[in-house]
Amino acid sequence: MRVVEGRILRHYLFLLVRCATEALNRKLRLGGVYMDGSQAFVLISVKIGKTVEVRDKLLRIPEVKEAYCVMGPYDIICRLEAEKPEEIPRIVLNSIHPIDGVTDTVTATVFTP
Numbered sequence: 558m559r560v561v562e563g564r565i566l567r568h569y570l571f572l573l574v575r576c577a578t579e580a581l582n583r584k585l586r587l588g589g590v591y592m593d594g595s596q597a598f599v600l601i602s603v604k605i606g607k608t609v610e611v612r613d614k615l616l617r618i619p620e621v622k623e624a625y626c627v628m629g630p631y632d633i634i635c636r637l638e639a640e641k642p643e644e645i646p647r648i649v650l651n652s653i654h655p656i657d658g659v660t661d662t663v664t665a666t667v668f669t670p
Contacts (some may be wrong), residue, residue, distance in 0.1 A: 595638050596667040597645045599653060600631040607658030608632045618652045619656075631663070642666060 603611045608626050615624040615635050624635035635653075641643050649664050 566641050567606040595640075597637045597639070597649075598663070598665045598667070599635050599637060599649060600663040601635065601659060602630075602661040603632045603652070603658045604660060611656055611658045615653065618648070620648050620652070 601611065601615075612624045612626055612633050612635075615621045615633065620637045621637055622636050624633055624639050627634050632634065637645060637648055639648060645664065645666055649662060653659060655664060
């Protein structure tokens with residue numbers, strides 16, 4: 558019985574160390590901060606007269622949860638939600654940049670220090 562208990566204990570310790578190592582590696586890969594991975598805010602500049610049209614197109618993208626027309630250096634601010642942090646650049650590059658009228662974007666990924 559002790560041999561079986563020892564094997565089970567070793568197996569659980571192995572799993573615990575593996576999970577902790579994966580979490581640490583993920584944190585280190587992301588520059589020493591823990592990424593929530595689920596959210597980012599995108600500040601968008603658009604051509605004159607295209608703000609409402611671009612905002613309406615943004616709201617059709619499944620990952621865009623909110624989009625607002627604003628005054629200031631940017632014309633639209635939107636909030637994205639993604640499954641993984643690695644998906645955010647893909648969404649911005651493949652779904653937001655191609656929208657007619659978008660001239661520039663700045664992406665701010667949400668993280669927990």
